[in-house]
Amino acid sequence: MATSSRSLADDIRGRSDAELIDLVLARPDLARPAPADLTSLAARAGTRASVQRAVEALDRGHLQVLEAVVVAGDAADRSALMRLLGTDDRPTVDALVQDLWRSALLWRGTDGDHVVRTVPEVLGSAVAGLGAPMRELRPSSPPEQADAEQIRAALAEAPDEARAMLERMTWGPAFGVLPTGGPGRTTARWLLEHHLLVPVSVDRVALPREVGLVLRDGRLHRSVELTPPDVATGRVSLVDAAAGGAASECLTHLDELAADWGAAPPRVLRAGGLSVRDLRVTQQSLDLDPEHTAFVVELAYAAGLVADDGEVEPVWAPTSELDEWSSSEAGHRWASLAVAWLGSTRASHLVGRRTTGAGPANALGPDVQWPAIRAIRREVLGELALLEPGTAADHASLRERLAWRRPNRSSAVLDEAVEAVLREAEWLGLTGRGALSEAGRALLSSPASVDEVAAAMSPHLPSPVDHILVQADLTAVAPGPLVGGLGSFMRLAAEVESRGGATVYRFTPESVRRALDAGWTAADFVDTVRRSSRTPLPQPLEYLVADVARRHGQTRIGGAAAYIRSDDESVLDTMLASRDLAPLRLRRLAPTVLVSSADPRVLVDLLRDNGFAPVHESQDGTVVHAETPRRRAGSRRRGPAPRVSPVDRDHTQSLVDGLRAAEATADQRRAEDEARPGPRIQAMDPVVTLSLLRDAVAERHGVWIGYSDGHGSTSRHLIHPQRVEGGRVRATDEAGHEKSFSVHRITGATLES
Incomplete structure (x- = not known):
């Protein structure tokens, strides 16, 4: 359990190693790059970008509790929090608050729980559909205008039209446009006069947060959803057999794709990807629907079985890995596909859909890249893994549960992605008849090896036959x-x-x-x-x-890049007999015609070098005058994406050990500094300095700063920061004079004792 603290940095420094590991695992971005010490870790945990990632990863239950803490204000007691949530389930609320503290979205002070300063900025002014507080909308308003009893008294006297107008704004949005008609204008004027609405512009009004809470009877949300909804299920049989059949078909599709593209590889579009025409040809060859064809193509690409060959005229061709993959046992072949699909950041269901406004996305193109799909795959399969073996989930209830887990995602986009993942899992053989297969459960085990996944699938794959x-x-x-x-x-x-x-x-x-x-x-x-x-x-x-x-073969066709024709057969005889012209591999087709595989320009130059006087002619027989060829630089191709090791428990343990060692060194230096007269300011990470200055602005603390002048010498200043913006700090010095300091010249800072 954490001890009481005065700030987020103090809270994090007081955590145990196990609690620090839980924090980094909950917010992996804090470990990239590794912070210098615990103070730097706390500063990074309080930045807007990191807090926004953490808030976006919250499920609906944690998000509702966090919104309630923000609305209740700092150090609100638990009973006030539960009244806002409209629940009496104290253990659940306590557990959710503990999770928010573990993720460093809350910190614990001597007077209770506090939200991190940037959390309200990320949530915005309209928390849970409520408007801003009265003091923000109208700073000059007296405190009694925000009093709940006075608001209830005004509502009791409100006309029916005014009450109806407020009810339309109760659950958000908390902003409205002033009516233009007479009756509506009169109603709005009554609400403005009784301070139930506040004007924010010439024609717009806002519903203050205090009024909104009274209209909601003190509840923050229309419905409390602290726990995930249940998933409707049904029992199915022969799950692994159905999954094995689908896996066998998937392997067959990959074999057919490799055979087709090996014989006639489709070209790579200039912008990258596979053309619509080539995808349609592949669809007809595989005899699949468009979505299934795009899935097979993207799966082959994710597994490294097909790639851009990188030639001057690039094509999508099978890779060298295909030969080794084709010779492997069927279970291992399938396992490599499953592992590649689970870790791929490409979403095949986006093929053919307009994603960037420039046109529909092409298979194997850049517009199909969507990193979020990787997490959605794991979430969908993870929910199926929670069910009993042989149990299939109802798709609608599964979408509702996943929407609860990720409330910040667009519901339409999430529903579409969930359906695509379920469809692809069935095509791949991870599920059978809607239930997760044994091989699918092996794939989700951490860490999952290809051998384990292959062993789980191999018994359920149909045995190959050697006859027809x-x-x-x-x-x-x-x-x-x-x-x-x-x-x-x-x-x-x-x-x-x-x-x-x-x-x-x-x-x-x-x-x-x-x-x-x-x-x-x-x-x-x-x-x-x-x-x-x-x-x-x-x-x-x-x-x-x-x-x-x-x-077969009665008519023969060959290739020739150039021909030589001459009315004088002796000239052609001389060319055929010349040893110097042997590299041209001249061959006579008629008494007056020779053919060669050499380029016409090369043919002309070499014949001239050997004493002949040829001219280059076009297809219609006219003479072609030579032009100086123009060179073009080859296109630059991107190399493989860099691979980043995951932030796992072992990595986090070593990170925490390093932070503890750095903190011990910092404590020793602080002890040495305290022994010297006057404050000593250590050089620190600019992120830490900015965080400390912003905290000083919010809490109105004095700060000692080290400031480097244009000659490189550093001086100390005691300042009271007023605001930090545009790379400068506006502050007052000890004499009360307002000054401006460039942030990049501040070498370090420490709070005034």
Whole structure:
């Protein structure tokens, strides 16, 4: 339990090692970079940016209690706090207050709990929909205008129209626009005259906080929600079997994607990402809906199986890691995908949606990057892990529970993200029939290794089969996932007609031709199908292969970058016989035509170097005049993102040990300073100095500062800061004269004793 303190810094210095570890784990940003000492840690914990992160991470219960502490004011007793919350559940309120103290959003003084100074700034003036206090809206107003009894008396005399106007502002927003009509103007004037509304501009009015609390009968929130709502559930069976089937299909989709992109990789857009047309082609190849296709593509990218090849004309191509991944056991292949998905910051459900105003987001593009999705995945799966095995959650109630845990997020965005995570978890095989699978629970264990996740999934993956069942209608049924070699052959030699527990392939003239183009002969094709089929090979398939093979290759197409034509055949004979022109690999297609794979410009230069006098002609036969080529700088590509180690318990323990050592050194220096006459000001972190100066402004303390002049010498000044803004401190000195000090010249500060 913490001891009483005079400030947040004093409170944090008085905490035990275990409490400091809990603080850093609750607010990891305090550890990046590591603070120099406990005073620096306290200063960082009180900055607006850090407090805003901490407040945004609060669930609705903690947020309601924090708002109640802010409205109740410093050192409010627990009974006043509970009246504001409208609850008599003292243990729950005490536990929530303790959590807020543990996160350093509250600090404990001799007279009770105090909010950190920047918390009201982060929450804003409209706390829980209430307006600002009367003293802020009208500083010159007498105290009795904010008295609850006087407000109740004025409300009792209010006309019905005035009461109706106030009721519309009771639960927020606490600002309104003055009516333009006569009756409405009269009603508003009555409220202004009785100080139930306060003008804030020519045509706008505000409802003071004190009036709003009276209208709410002393309650801060319309409904108290200190505990999370329950999740509606239902029992399901065969969860792991369904998850294993989905995982097997996911692996098949990845294999097909790698095969397609390995043969014909799609190009990389200039702005990064995959074009809509290429995504549609991939969708047709995988026979999936657009959302599922985008998920497969992004999953392959997150797992490092496809990437930008970095060439002059870049394409999305399979990586070298694909070969090792493809040769691994199925459980390990799936586990690597699951781990990559859980840690990825890319949200595939954003593909095709307008995110930046420049157009719909492209798959593999920068607009799909959304770091918040990683935390949402863990939260969704974490809620499912709290349920009993074999229990599926109702999606609506699950969204409500997650909305309670993150009340500061947009409900529409959060609902969409939760549905996307549930859908992707089902596609990936982390869930089966809506319930978390055994492999999904292994994935959430901390730390989760690929081997453990693979061991949890492997027993539920369908065993690969080494045979197919060929039918007379030119179809073949695979009763399970095919082994590697046979699976590659069937993806090449047949079209997928339907998927499920068994995959149905169909042999077509186009698929047979595709296999022949890849180097298979008709005999090898028929022999492979015959060996792999448990049923006799039907004659229609043999006829199909023979017919396609008979016509295959009758017409041949080759590539040539340039041609040479001349009416004088002897000139071409000389070129073919020249050893110096051998690198051009000239080949005669007709008596007066040669072809070469060399670039036309290279061909012209080399022929001229060897005594010939060629000219470059265009496609229509006109002479092309040479131009000096213009060079262009290559595009700069970003390297891999830096990896940051997590702020875990071991890291935090070493950080706290270092802070304790630094604090001991600082205590020793302070003891030495106290032995010397006069105050001694140590150089300190500028963040600590600014925090101390702002605290002095708020609490009206005198401060000794060390101030460096233009010549580098440092002098001490006792000042009373009035405000800190624009990089300067406005203060009065000992003589009462107002002066201005540049913040960057202040070397350190200490409170006046």
